[in-house]
Amino acid sequence: MSEKLMVKGNEAMAEAAIRAGCRLYFGYPITPQSELTEYMARRLPEVKGTFLQSESEVAAVNMIYGAASTGTRVMTSTSSPGFSLMQEGISYIAGAQLPCVFINVVRGGPGLGDIQPAQSDYFQGTKGGGHGDYRLITLAPSSIQEAVDLIPLAFELADKYRNPSLILADGMLGQMMEPVSFSEFKDLSELPDHSDWAMQGNEGREPHKITSFDIDPNKLEEMNMVYNEKYKEIMEKEVRYETTQVEDAEYIMVAYGTMGRILSNVLKMARSEGIKVGLFRPISLWPFPYKALNDLIKGKKGVLTVEMSTGQMVEDVKLGVNGEIPVNFYGRTGGVVPTPNEVLEQLKQMIGRGE
Amino acid sequence: MSEKLMVKGNEAMAEAAIRAGCRLYFGYPITPQSELTEYMARRLPEVKGTFLQSESEVAAVNMIYGAASTGTRVMTSTSSPGFSLMQEGISYIAGAQLPCVFINVVRGGPGLGDIQPAQSDYFQGTKGGGHGDYRLITLAPSSIQEAVDLIPLAFELADKYRNPSLILADGMLGQMMEPVSFSEFKDLSELPDHSDWAMQGNEGREPHKITSFDIDPNKLEEMNMVYNEKYKEIMEKEVRYETTQVEDAEYIMVAYGTMGRILSNVLKMARSEGIKVGLFRPISLWPFPYKALNDLIKGKKGVLTVEMSTGQMVEDVKLGVNGEIPVNFYGRTGGVVPTPNEVLEQLKQMIGRGE
Amino acid sequence: MSAIKTFKRPNALSSKEFTYCPGCHHGIVHRLIAEIIDEFEIQGKTLMVAPVGCSVFAYTFFDVDGTVAAHGRAPAVATGMKRARPNNIVFTYQGDGDLAAIGTAEIIHAANRGEKITTIFINNAIYGMTGGQMAPTTLLGMKTTTSPYGRKAENEGYPIHVCELLKETGGVAYLERVTVNSPNEVRKAKKALKKAFTAQIKGLGFSLVEVLSTCPTNWGMSPKEAMKWLDENMKKEFPVGVFVDKVGDEK
Amino acid sequence: MSAIKTFKRPNALSSKEFTYCPGCHHGIVHRLIAEIIDEFEIQGKTLMVAPVGCSVFAYTFFDVDGTVAAHGRAPAVATGMKRARPNNIVFTYQGDGDLAAIGTAEIIHAANRGEKITTIFINNAIYGMTGGQMAPTTLLGMKTTTSPYGRKAENEGYPIHVCELLKETGGVAYLERVTVNSPNEVRKAKKALKKAFTAQIKGLGFSLVEVLSTCPTNWGMSPKEAMKWLDENMKKEFPVGVFVDKVGDEK
Amino acid sequence: MNENILIIAGFGGQGVMLMGQVLATAAMIEDKHSTWLPSYGPEMRGGTANCTVVISEEMIGSPIADTPNSVIAMNIPSLLKFEEKLSPEGLLIINTSVVDREPSRKDIQVAKIDANKIAEDIGNLRVANMVILGAYVEKTGIISMESIEKAFERKLTGKKAKLIDMNIKAVKAGMKAVRN
Amino acid sequence: MNENILIIAGFGGQGVMLMGQVLATAAMIEDKHSTWLPSYGPEMRGGTANCTVVISEEMIGSPIADTPNSVIAMNIPSLLKFEEKLSPEGLLIINTSVVDREPSRKDIQVAKIDANKIAEDIGNLRVANMVILGAYVEKTGIISMESIEKAFERKLTGKKAKLIDMNIKAVKAGMKAVRN
């Protein structure tokens, strides 16, 4: 690990990707993630990598498709509207089973919206904003250090399952600075070369075909069953979450990413007032930790889900809680970030209502 | 109502839109919905309407944005990959509160997939495949006649709530023929002119501004709250569904669209074997009939959800059932349509398992 | 201009202060458009489509019905409007990232269809709003935040010439490249804009005026230096002039 | 061609039967590409990107590593491949709907960047796979399922001239429009394709060959009639010839 | 459910789609419920095309079925593909002018008809499909000739109207050919 | 939680962002937890910019806060916007060279400093921000001068390295100016 450095989230994520062995980046500028693109433009040539600014996000996602189909470690980053434009391409990438990493530094929506932090792209990331039965391995860091640590994992999971990964961040994580230490540079010779399936030239072997297409529905269903088996395995093995002071808690707060770290303040404030509350923070949004949450809430009095949206993850929380105890929701949206005080207020009200 | 005619689903939907007063269509060909586009190209000039084939689905959705912002009744249609390309534009349209109608004649996915019927775009339609907190009023017809009847409703709801509507069909509904009778032509002078908000020239009034944008997060949140109030009202007033033989049923089958009509065969077969089963068919997928379903399943033994996907609506079914009774799922995907016999088999197995 | 030699803010502009940086040419072009709307007396039926870019707020700067399109899609949005309401005057205002990068397909097809709309294209060789990234029009060797070592043809290709491309499409009625780098050039630019709007009013087809503009902030220069740099560098790469004129001269 | 005057199926083709209609030119062009891959002995390092269109299955017709891109995005996909593996030979194969409609931005920017890829562009003036809708290259007056009364410039604009557009971008190394309407034209077409691949092999930049082709099925003609129609109508609108040649002549 | 489920299959150019549409339309004219579902997509090109027609007294749930009770095979691939799906006692109609093979199943009824020849005698090879339709109608009695004629009037309009008589002739010839 | 929450606000060109980064970096050097969060977006242009710096002994949850316990106002709009947010007993530092107004609240401590003048005396108006940083450090004692110097060494590298001395001078001058 490197010494601690004060780094902007966007730049830290870019550096982490490079240290994870990513030497190829395609992307298009958009606030609040542009510093990531710009860092790559500066840094990649220094490490013999290739940076290319695409003409659009539609082009970017298809460049990713092309690069990933050669088995090369590759990534892109964008923010909400840009990620929407990538949906067709992402569906193709998932269907063609290509490993690659996406970063969505979410901003307020819908439409042009604004450029402030938000969590209103949860459905898009976890349920599939594109067409068809596919999933993205979706990881949500709550600090720059965690982002830097999750990025190599995102690449490894993408390779292991031949499935795209998504880092779901937000404008605050992208724009803020905090101390972070980086892992060492990955030895490029250790990267999987994927020569068993990738398009690298068929000298001395049968040609490799990369596709999400089969005109015969039975064959296409077989392809879907292959994805589905993967997804089942991922749901079993790759669930990640963090709990804080849940053991003696009567109430559980659930939040992810930036909201999750802010709730750690609320937790301290509430506990200092003697309120028995705990925090459940999903790190993998897909696969969502349904079972862990369900085990956790046994015997608790209620759940408060807090999001920077009008309520998206709360549906997964309800699926996890499965009607066993009340699930409440508090959210701000459009780029407004709930402050610890207002969330504490909500928590007290909910307890007051005896939920 | 016209005399019964034998019409292809795609063409029937187009004719229904024209009779509902739609004289403006922008779209891009894609199987299995191209006959809808082609019918519009043929028919609109006959009724002094305007047809334009756009250069892409991205262009199409933005042409819709422009036309709808003038308060003109307008629509487009596409199939899965094309609908994915429209996600950014749809998010803008929802944010700018523009009334218009989308038709997605769903095919097998993900990616290029195939061109056979599927229901694997449920999440994309109902949860928002685009970025931000927005919703589409999503209606799912199970027969050509129902499609023809739902299309005027889709336009009316879009106007009433200033929100885009989506008709979620599939390749079977688009390609098959069955007898259908059309309602009379709507008198164009009865269409709402939307002159109170639309862009029509500010002669003698303050300029109208149409936007999904506000750089100030507090103002953007206010805009979101306006949408949210609408959504609440829609969830209260616009829930639609159909039930068959549910009263004495011990088990409930849930399916929508094409799958719903196929289950009506299964229902007959099962009943003829003395199996007490009923059918719940959501017609509005958003707003989803959570409460109606929850009321319905009280005292039943189990639910079987059947979809032409690996399981998407089943999450809403579970949210509706809220853990009160077991929810089972059976699905085929990639363009494969479950036959009545195989579903009956599944039903029996589930009952056998005593769920 | 009105009979008496007097200069004042045109009515077609709202009272809002522009959000542009000091010396940015966006403001000059806004004023020219507004003057033409006044002179043609079309304020009451003009619809404007702003882009995503520094001019994203432009739909609030003009006192006409206005909207902001998704990044790059203004020509498609304008097409939808014009097809819905052929009697309105519809214009789009776009930057080089918006029009020449992500919006390439939309502008080419709108031009080729001869959509009866007018596009004002601000070419400042950079992405302004997002903080100075490379644009398709960025000059070779020019340093931007995404071409930090200077744009190289080998990696990033060549500056795109929008007028030269569009002149190859069938539907263009008026097409000119201008500058607003001096009072005299401002006058010429206004004449070009007038012809562009005339093309639409006469229903001749698609019209576009490209304005070479400064971005002092992201070029890292003073407004003065920026205009000098434009004179010495941009005009060489992007020669001003008329590319298509089906309007002819008014008497 | 090999010393002995003998003609047989090139090795670079897989054994799969083409899925094209009787008399469709797609098949002729496939064979020419395969012959060149054989002659240049690059089969082992060639990567092919098929489009969405009737040639969607093309990635299975060639015995090289292959994929199918999203509709219109083949140049972006090929860019991703070539940037990842500069030593491979990458070519895309696209129809006119794929390349000149939805894929307009991708082809223009790939050409402008001078991506070292080769694109084979099949211009049959119609959307074949989806059943005969209007293409951007559809001739004026031509009836298609989405221009049932004949294409009108007033509403649908003009046939797009891809080579004429692309010649205005900086990165093109070879650009030619050909036909395969007779044995002699087939020979010329092959020469053009050879030069296009040579441009890539020599690293000179982007290369594209446009082939005017028939779609007997959707034109509603016999293969013979279709070729006559192409001679008499398409060649007038789309003159064959070399637009850019930075390759020069081999000795 | 007493649904009549028919699959018609043949080469692209043999007019199998129109046969099915005429039948479904005729059923509608008799106020029956009917659906017509085509195979679709590029694979139709050259390859074989087929459509499924369901006719019933009640509302029709599934327009597809795993076990049709009638199959019309206009070419060999269609025979190979659909004979096995046919329900026991089901009706298989074969166009012997193109299909020079025997069906393998013994638990079904088979009707053979030299449709191309009959059509040529009538004077137009292209109505071979309607000859076979006639055979099907005769064998099943599912639809009246009158309704078929009405269906033609709806389907063949404008320039095609003059073809109606020839098509009716073909249907009748087909009926006659299998009458015994 | 004993978190120090500081908001620094001023015109775009006044270097408020760098001030915050130097402070947060210095805190990191002292193995404290710290976060720096800027206002961002086009509205910064011309308008006012601000950043929030949180320094704490414990892990920092929220990098934003509704009630900062210190505010540095480099111009009038910033004073108007942030004075009210300040917590009771909070510290307000005003750059009097630009802000010719009195704060309205009485329940806070106020430190005024003629930063531009002091900076000009040192020889460079552009270090006025560091003069004020000095005042803040002096008033709060939150960070040692040594850590500030180390922070400069990290932030001002390459061509900018030669500016380090001048910046240190400015900080010290600021400290002196508010010492009493």
Add this chain to the structure above:
Amino acid sequence: MAKYYVEIDKERCKGCGLCIEYCPKNVLSFSDEFNSKGYHPAQLHDMENCIGCGFCYMMCPDTAITVYKEKEKVETR
């Protein structure tokens, strides 16, 4: 004994007739039999006059044609 021989893959052939159309010696024609796709494939009816120009090969969209010199096949790469 002819110097050239044209072999036509009946199953690949779709009966488009281009080879027949462009054969300078008119040695090709349609056969009466159907192939399994239902097409009448092309055939060489007049071997004697085939000059091995390869025009049929060049124009065949379905790579159904191979042209040989001499009776016995000459291996080519």
Add this chain to the structure above:
Amino acid sequence: MAKYYVEIDKERCKGCGLCIEYCPKNVLSFSDEFNSKGYHPAQLHDMENCIGCGFCYMMCPDTAITVYKEKEKVETR
């Protein structure tokens, strides 16, 4: 008593200096005061020599300038 008068909206002015740069008579200059955005707005320091050419108006990106003929404002549309 001058024939022309240039009015500069201090709050709109961003001190870019283009009017000053292009004034053929050099009658414009920066004022020392700040406006609320922190800019030094332009001012007319030599009314006598203003010829009312409108160059400053034409070059002003922020529509901060109005040029009047005569002292009293002339109404224009």
